Amino acid sequence: MFYLFKKTIFRYTPEGWQFIRFKWKAEANYFETYAAACGQTGIAQSNEHLLPNETKEIALHRLAAVLQKKGYIANLVADGRVKVKIIIPPWKGFLASAPWFDELQTAVVHPLFTLFETTGNGDCVGVATALDYKAYDFGTINLAAALEGIKAIEKTLPSIFKLEVQASNVSTDSTVKNVEAKAETETTKGEFKGIAEIKDLMSKISEDMINSIKKLAAVPAPASIGYPDCSYHYIEFEDPSRVQGAVAKQLREQLLEKWGVGKDVYWPPLSLYIPCELLHVEGILKEKESFIIEVIQQRQQGQLYVLDIQEGMWTLPTEDLSFQCSLNDTFFFDDGLEWVVFFSHHNTLTFGGDWLMAAVREAYREELELLNCWYEGGIAPEVV
Numbered sequence: 001m002f003y004l005f006k007k008t009i010f011r012y013t014p015e016g017w018q019f020i021r022f023k024w025k026a027e028a029n030y031f032e033t034y035a036a037a038c039g040q041t042g043i044a045q046s047n048e049h050l051l052p053n054e055t056k057e058i059a060l061h062r063l064a065a066v067l068q069k070k071g072y073i074a075n076l077v078a079d080g081r082v083k084v085k086i087i088i089p090p091w092k093g094f095l096a097s098a099p100w101f102d103e104l105q106t107a108v109v110h111p112l113f114t115l116f117e118t119t120g121n122g123d124c125v126g127v128a129t130a131l132d133y134k135a136y137d138f139g140t141i142n143l144a145a146a147l148e149g150i151k152a153i154e155k156t157l158p159s160i161f162k163l164e165v166q167a168s169n170v171s172t173d174s175t176v177k178n179v180e181a182k183a184e185t186e187t188t189k190g191e192f193k194g195i196a197e198i199k200d201l202m203s204k205i206s207e208d209m210i211n212s213i214k215k216l217a218a219v220p221a222p223a224s225i226g227y228p229d230c231s232y233h234y235i236e237f238e239d240p241s242r243v244q245g246a247v248a249k250q251l252r253e254q255l256l257e258k259w260g261v262g263k264d265v266y267w268p269p270l271s272l273y274i275p276c277e278l279l280h281v282e283g284i285l286k287e288k289e290s291f292i293i294e295v296i297q298q299r300q301q302g303q304l305y306v307l308d309i310q311e312g313m314w315t316l317p318t319e320d321l322s323f324q325c326s327l328n329d330t331f332f333f334d335d336g337l338e339w340v341v342f343f344s345h346h347n348t349l350t351f352g353g354d355w356l357m358a359a360v361r362e363a364y365r366e367e368l369e370l371l372n373c374w375y376e377g378g379i380a381p382e383v384v
Helices: 056-068 101-118 143-155 172-188 195-218 245-259 286-299 354-363
Strands: 006-013 016-025 030-037 080-087 123-130 133-140 162-169 278-282 304-308 312-315 330-334 340-343 348-352
Touching (some): 006 056, 016 056, 030 056, 080 143, 101 123, 101 133, 101 143, 133 143, 143 162, 245 304, 245 312, 245 330, 278 354, 286 354
Antiparallel strands (some): 006 016, 080 162, 123 133, 278 348, 304 330, 340 348
C-alpha cells in the first residue's frame, strides 16, 4: 500500500494566493511538484529527487526551508467553506462493506479530494457519516472555483448518489448580511437599532482580517512547514494494490456470509453475528505478533487482503503482513477465509478461526489471563 505523503505550502502576492504542492511518489522515489495560483490546476515543475543518504522526511524539510525564506507558509486562513453531503443508499454497516463503496470512491470521493488537492484550493476540515449520507467540509480559498469543480463532478454522478452542497464565505459580504438579518429582526421588536453602524463596524473588522492575513504571509512560518499534511484519506487512490470491481464484490459477500463483516453492529467487532468462538486481546507485543503472523504465513491460502473500514480493500504481500499497518479499523484475511483478524483504532485485536486461535493461545500460554480480559468472548447468543 502506498501511504500519502504530501505537503502544500502557500504565499501571498499582490495577485492573490499561490501554492506549491509536493507529493511523494514511492514507486519512483521522488517528489512530484506542482505550482499555480490557488483555484487553478497546478502546473508540473521539476521532480525533486532525494540527495544521497536522504529520506523523504529530511528532503521535505530541506525543500520547505528554501521556500520558507521566499515567503511561503504552511497554512493560511481559508475564508470559504463548502459542505458536500453525498446522499447514499441507506447502509447500516461501515461504508467499505457496502456493495457500492468502490463506485462511491471512484465517482465521487476521489474526484472531490483531487479537485481541492490539484488546485491548491483548500483541504478537508471535517467529516460526518450517517445511515444515508457521507459529508465532507472543505475550507477553500477560491470559493467560485471550488463550486465550479463540484458542479463538474455532479454532472457525471451515478444515479444512486446525490450531492447537496452548502457554501459560505466568511468575508465582508456574508458577515454583514448575517448581522443585518439579525439587526432587522431585533429592530422590529423595538429592541435593536443602528444597522448602518453595524455594517460599518463589520466592514472595518473584515478589512482588519485581510490586513492580518497579508502580514501573516510576511512572517516566517513555524517548523510545521517541513512536515507532511494530515489527510482524511491516507492511502493513494491510485494504489495499484487496491481491489475493486467483481473481485471486491465477491470478497465482501463472502466476508459477510462467513464472518458477519458489514452487518449493522459496529462495536464490538466480529461478535454478535458470529456463532463461533473468538479471542480478543488489547495490544500485542512484537514477539507474539511475529509468532502469530508466521503461523498465518505458513497456512495462507491464495492472496492476502486488507479491508480498512474507511479506505476500502487492498492486496498485501505476505512478507508485509503486520496487524498495525493501518490507522483505521482493519480486517485481515485471505482467499480461504478460514481465519480473520480485526485490528481496531483502540489497539485491540480480535482473532477468528480454529487454527489461528490455537496459535494465539500458544503465544499467550503463560499469560492466558490477557485473552478476552476486556470483552467476554465465547459463543455469541443467537441473533434473531
